[in-house]
Amino acid sequence: xxxxxxIDVLLAKYSESHLNHTNxxxxxxxxxxxxxxxxxxxxxxxxxxxxxxxxxxxxxYVRLSIPFAAGMLVMSLVMLGVLSVLPPPTILPLSIAIFxxxxxxxxxxxxxxxxxxxxxxxxRFLLIGPLFVLSxxxxxxxxxx
Numbered sequence: 001x002x003x004x005x006x007i008d009v010l011l012a013k014y015s016e017s018h019l020n021h022t023n024x025x026x027x028x029x030x031x032x033x034x035x036x037x038x039x040x041x042x043x044x045x046x047x048x049x050x051x052x053x054x055x056x057x058x059x060x061y062v063r064l065s066i067p068f069a070a071g072m073l074v075m076s077l078v079m080l081g082v083l084s085v086l087p088p089p090t091i092l093p094l095s096i097a098i099f100x101x102x103x104x105x106x107x108x109x110x111x112x113x114x115x116x117x118x119x120x121x122x123x124r125f126l127l128i129g130p131l132f133v134l135s136x137x138x139x140x141x142x143x144x145x
Contacts (some may be wrong), residue, residue, distance in 0.1 A: 007064040007145070011135055014128045017115040026109035028136070031129045033102035036079045040095030043083045050080060060127060067145045071134045 043050040054076040061069035118125035
């Protein structure tokens with residue numbers, strides 16, 4: 001019997017504090033919103049820095065799963081594309097508002113769940129959250145990851 005892949009271990013551990021359906025739905029909305037707002041915060045300082053963060057995260061995702069890295073590449077390109085067409089003065093205040101609201105949503109979800117967020121135990125789970133959301137889409141589309 002072979003060892004489970006690191007991505008499977010990380011998703012299983014992340015899933016332990018995301019079993020409540022309401023919390024999952026909140027995550028489906030709030031996790032991508034947090035990613036977008038974080039990229040927006042960085043973009044407002046320097047657009048190339050936002051691209052750099054995307055490339056660094058993709059390097060990590062490639063080590064975990066090529067299909068997930070491809071999905072995150074598409075998602076990141078869409079988000080960076082949206083940021084590139086927004087009026088520059090709106091990006092920072094919009095990103096701050098989304099960031100705050102999405103994190104409030106996340107903590108409400110975990111209150112409903114009755115479990116603390118996974119990243120309190122391991123900061124890597126901040127990068128696994130988007131893959132958790134993608135995993136539902138991949139399973140629905142019957143895509144291997």
